[in-house]
Amino acid sequence: MNAPSGLPELAGWASYKRLLGYTKAYWKLFALAVVGFVINAQTQWAGANLLKYIIEAIQAGDQSAKNLFPLMIIGLFVVRGIGSFIGTYYMAMVARNVVYKLRMELFSKLLTLPTSYYHLHSSGHISAKLIYNVEQVTGAATEALKTIVREGAVAIGLLSYLFYTNWRLSLSLLIVGPFAALLVRVASKRFRKLSKRVQHAMGDLNHISGEAIGGYQVVKTHGGEIFEHGRFNRASLENLKQSMKVVVTSAISTPLVQILMASAMAAVIWIALQPSITGNISPGEFVAYITAAGMLAAPVRSLTDVNEKLQRGIAAAQSVFEVLDEQSEQDLGTRSAQNLRGEVEFRQVNFTYDGKTPVLKDFSLLIKPGQTVAIVGRSGSGKTTLVNLLPRFYEAQSGQVLIDGHPVHDYPLTEMRQQIAMVGQKVFLFDDTVAANIAYGAFRDQPREAVIEAAKTAFAHDFIKDLPAGYDTLVGQDGMQLSGGQRQRLAIARAVLKNAPILILDEATSALDNESEFFIQAALERVMQNRTTLVIAHRLSTIENADWIVVMDKGRIVEQGRHADLLAADGMYAQLHSRDFAEESADEPLA
Numbered sequence: 001m002n003a004p005s006g007l008p009e010l011a012g013w014a015s016y017k018r019l020l021g022y023t024k025a026y027w028k029l030f031a032l033a034v035v036g037f038v039i040n041a042q043t044q045w046a047g048a049n050l051l052k053y054i055i056e057a058i059q060a061g062d063q064s065a066k067n068l069f070p071l072m073i074i075g076l077f078v079v080r081g082i083g084s085f086i087g088t089y090y091m092a093m094v095a096r097n098v099v100y101k102l103r104m105e106l107f108s109k110l111l112t113l114p115t116s117y118y119h120l121h122s123s124g125h126i127s128a129k130l131i132y133n134v135e136q137v138t139g140a141a142t143e144a145l146k147t148i149v150r151e152g153a154v155a156i157g158l159l160s161y162l163f164y165t166n167w168r169l170s171l172s173l174l175i176v177g178p179f180a181a182l183l184v185r186v187a188s189k190r191f192r193k194l195s196k197r198v199q200h201a202m203g204d205l206n207h208i209s210g211e212a213i214g215g216y217q218v219v220k221t222h223g224g225e226i227f228e229h230g231r232f233n234r235a236s237l238e239n240l241k242q243s244m245k246v247v248v249t250s251a252i253s254t255p256l257v258q259i260l261m262a263s264a265m266a267a268v269i270w271i272a273l274q275p276s277i278t279g280n281i282s283p284g285e286f287v288a289y290i291t292a293a294g295m296l297a298a299p300v301r302s303l304t305d306v307n308e309k310l311q312r313g314i315a316a317a318q319s320v321f322e323v324l325d326e327q328s329e330q331d332l333g334t335r336s337a338q339n340l341r342g343e344v345e346f347r348q349v350n351f352t353y354d355g356k357t358p359v360l361k362d363f364s365l366l367i368k369p370g371q372t373v374a375i376v377g378r379s380g381s382g383k384t385t386l387v388n389l390l391p392r393f394y395e396a397q398s399g400q401v402l403i404d405g406h407p408v409h410d411y412p413l414t415e416m417r418q419q420i421a422m423v424g425q426k427v428f429l430f431d432d433t434v435a436a437n438i439a440y441g442a443f444r445d446q447p448r449e450a451v452i453e454a455a456k457t458a459f460a461h462d463f464i465k466d467l468p469a470g471y472d473t474l475v476g477q478d479g480m481q482l483s484g485g486q487r488q489r490l491a492i493a494r495a496v497l498k499n500a501p502i503l504i505l506d507e508a509t510s511a512l513d514n515e516s517e518f519f520i521q522a523a524l525e526r527v528m529q530n531r532t533t534l535v536i537a538h539r540l541s542t543i544e545n546a547d548w549i550v551v552m553d554k555g556r557i558v559e560q561g562r563h564a565d566l567l568a569a570d571g572m573y574a575q576l577h578s579r580d581f582a583e584e585s586a587d588e589p590l591a
């Protein structure tokens with residue numbers, strides 16, 4: 001939320017109103033729950049009133065009234081049970097639905113957030129929001145809401161009864177109201193502040209454990225155990241510390257409110273016991289009054305107790321709303337992206353990640369449909385950045401990126417991305433079967449034959465065939481059960497199945513053995529046919545066969561042309577070539 005931080009109270013209230021807004025769709029269920037709790041509440045003061053009834057019956061010696069008493073008690077509890085069930089059931093239904101809606105909304109939002117969001121926020125913190133924070137909202141929505149409605153109804157019922165019985169006497173109870181309100185207000189602010197810290201600590205825990213688990217190899221080989229242990233310990237201690245502060249705040253505020261209540265009660269009893277007042281009240285009335293007033297302590301206690309949960313939920317809701325209010329990827333294009341020819345153009349593109357360091361400078365390049373353009377250059381020269389602009393993972397600050405002569409913004413985002421197949425520098429595989437990894441997402445329903453065909457093109461069929469369950473073999477988290485070369489070929493098969501007019505290959509630099517290298521090279525050559533291909537190349541043969549080679553340095557094109565011409569020019573390309581490809585050239589003589 002973007003509420004000014006100087007107004008935390010207002011922000012808290014606004015967040016709560018927004019959270020309540022989610023219950024609107026379920027107002028009928030909510031109303032039922034309230035009816036249930038109101039019924040339940042009536043049985044409280046009715047219980048006190050029963051005492052009056054029996055005392056008066058005893059005094060009057062009315063046997064038939066006395067005989068009715070046990071039945072009345074059972075009846076009272078039956079009604080209380082029914083009311084309580086209806087209230088609890090429907091309130092939980094509302095609350096659980098709100099949490100479901102909130103969680104789904106948060107996840108949907110995450111899927112539409114721009115790449116930069118994922119770069120700026122750790123996956124550990126993001127998933128902690130989805131899992132932990134949303135669950136905290138449940139606390140506010142279920143427990144707190146239930147308590148507020150139920151105990152609130154009880155308190156109002158009892159107060160009404162007290163005022164009805166003797167309003168003058170009852171007025172003294174209200175004197176403590178403002179003090180209690182002030183106390184609760186101060187405590188609420190503190191609860192919210194502490195809860196935010198606890199939630200942040202949870203995100204840290206999630207983040208650190210994720211890194212320690214995901215990077216277990218580095219941790220093990222670099223003796224990172226002690227460092228990770230210390231890091232996790234600090235976050236855990238922070239969690240402990242802040243949680244204890246919450247407990248202390250709660251443990252102080254509840255008794256304080258209780259003491260206030262007790263003082264009021266004492267005052268009421270003292271006044272009630274003054275002969276001038278006692279004289280006007282019957283013993284039955286007096287007992288019922290004192291009992292009802294005493295009963296008030298329980299709901300007040302529950303209400304102050306639940307405040308902590310409520311504030312924790314509000315703090316969690318605020319963190320969820322923060323994400324919901326993030327800017328989604330802009331998607332305003334209307335031009336149809338079907339049947340593109342696949343012409344790609346960068347026109348005077350300037351780009352920077354941080355607003356300061358330029359990464360692409362005045363970059364212009366036109367790629368005709370069906371051409372293969374190789375991009376080479378030193379590490380960090382901006383090659384990956386350049387190709388990431390095409391599917392709009394990032395937006396150029398100035399200049400234009402065009403497909404078929406129209407800015408990429410003119411096309412609907414999903415449709416435009418359908419036209420681009422991408423094999424990235426880092427392959428990502430899902431913890432699913434081989435087939436599901438090739439036919440992922442919108443291609444989920446492709447027939448098995450198509451999947452096999454794609455695998456054959458990618459030179460992956462042979463190794464897949466030999467896996468324990470063939471195409472139905474599970475690959476493990478991020479394909480951990482496959483070799484590096486196999487993972488790459490699966491990624492290529494995924495791109496082949498997509499059959500898009502534009503192909504982007506960001507070759508991995510990792511050294512592969514000769515056989516994998518050969519297969520991947522052969523796979524790439526097949527895939528590049530009949531498509532516009534932008535290949536960030538490290539393999540000699542890919543480059544040699546390219547229609548055009550672009551040499552990048554510090555975000556600019558420093559040289560371009562065909563392989564032989566560039567070599568002859570004896571510039572940066574020749575330099576890169578002799579350095580980077582010396583090894584390969586040895587066993588693959590140049591033409």
Ligand SMILES: Nc1ncnc2c1ncn2[C@@H]1O[C@H](COP(=O)(O)OP(=O)(O)OP(=O)(O)O)[C@@H](O)[C@H]1O
Pocket residue numbers: 119353354359377378379380381382383384385386425
């Ligand atoms: N998400 C990011 N946020 C900020 N800076 C980035 C980001 N990604 C890359 N950079 C910076 O942008 C510059 C270009 O990076 P890029 O990944 O495009 O290089 P590259 O040419 O693909 O290098 P390599 O050959 O090593 O893959 C680098 O200086 C890098 O530090």
Ligand SMILES: [Mg+2]
Pocket residue numbers: 383384385425506
């Ligand atoms: Mg790169």
